[in-house]
Amino acid sequence: MNCKTIQPLLSEYIDNVLSARDTWEVDKHLSECNPCAGALNELRRTVGLLAEAPRFEVSVNFMEKLQSRIAVIEPQPPRMAWFSGLREMFRPRVLPAWGAAVGACGLAVFFLASRPIVEIDRTPSPHGPSIAQTARNQSVALAASNPLGDPAAAALVASNTSNTLNIQDGGEPATTTQ
Amino acid sequence: MIAVSNADTTLIKRCQANDAAAFNEIVSRYKNKVFNFVSRMVGPGSDAEDLTQETFVRAYLNIKSFQSRASLNTWLYRIATNICIDHTRKNRKMNALTSSLLREDDEDEADVEREIPDERFNPERMLLNVELGARLNQALRALPGKLRTVVLLHDIEGLPYEEIAQIADCPLGTVKSRLFNARAALREKLQPYMEGSAIL
Secondary structure, rough: OOOOHHHHHHHHOOOOOOHHHHHHHHHHHHHHHHHHHHHHHHHHHHHHHOOOOOOOOOOOOOHHHHHHHHHHOOOOOOOOOOHHHHHHOOOOOOHHHHHHHHHHHHHHHHHHHOOOOOOOOOOOOOOOOOHHHHHHHHHHHHHHHOOOOOHHHHHHHHHHHHHHHHHOOOOOOOOOOO | OOOOOOOHHHHHHHOOOOOOHHHHHHHHHHHHHHHHHHHHHHHHOOHHHHHHHHHHHEEEEHHHHHHOOOOOHHHHHHHHHHHHHHHHHHHHHHHHHHHHHHHHHHHHHHHHHHOOOOOOOOOHHHHHHHHHHHHEEEEEEEEEEEEEEHHHHHHHHHOHHHHHHHHHHHOOOHHHHHHHHHHHHHHHHHHHHHHHOOOO
């Protein structure tokens, strides 16, 4: 680190809030750089001067004056909690976060709206059965052998027979309800 | 978020239940802290006391909607900061040059009376400190409001960075950079007066 990068850190260095690494870097630099060490001393003196500045105290009749001011004030109804919450949500400090959230939502809507709609062609392929259909046929063939005598396998074979007929007719596969 | 102390929470609840004694207790507890801050923000004098009173009047009017999101300390400093900024704006608009010159004269006189150090038997050092105190006030007043707020809250009132961020309503990094800039500006202005000072 050089003088230009060290000097902005001196304020935090005085307050002991720098990370261990930055503190080490500043220590290292200060041991080698007299101008920065001098700047640190002056900054410490300034902070010391502020800390030791005499404190002001209110006059002796401060409380009486305040009480007489308050005595003529009609108590106002408390602000509604939702109103305070709303104000808190739209504080200047929170506005960038709101902006980012609205922007992200806008982008999401834009991408979703501009995405091409893929229509599934359910007409039977002239090049033979699809991969899904082949897999289903294999499952049905296995179920048809029904080595365990399972009634569900028999139902699958039956439903496949009716589906095959429907698909060959150009319609949607029928749903079988037990 | 800065936690609210139990004693403050109890006082706030009592105030919200229209207990006037609880509000007086809050004023007694915070009046000098707020007054010291306001005095440094706008310069010592009757304006500072009026603005401190205004801070507590505003607190009194709004205490029922206080929701303990921040500490009472933070809340009062925030009210005081806003009042001081409004006051400075109004003054600047009304009579920038005349009012500032008058206030600086008053301030210097007030400082001569107030800022007497313990070392009474060394007139030379005493003079140096008095002059330094006056220069410090001038240097503080010359800072932009945002920088002045941060340096006063941290270096004079001793508040942590996080609490200052809540009062000034800005990110922590902004507090750090404002503090650095304020200290650097003060250092530059006070440098000629610091050498040989007894305070330092």
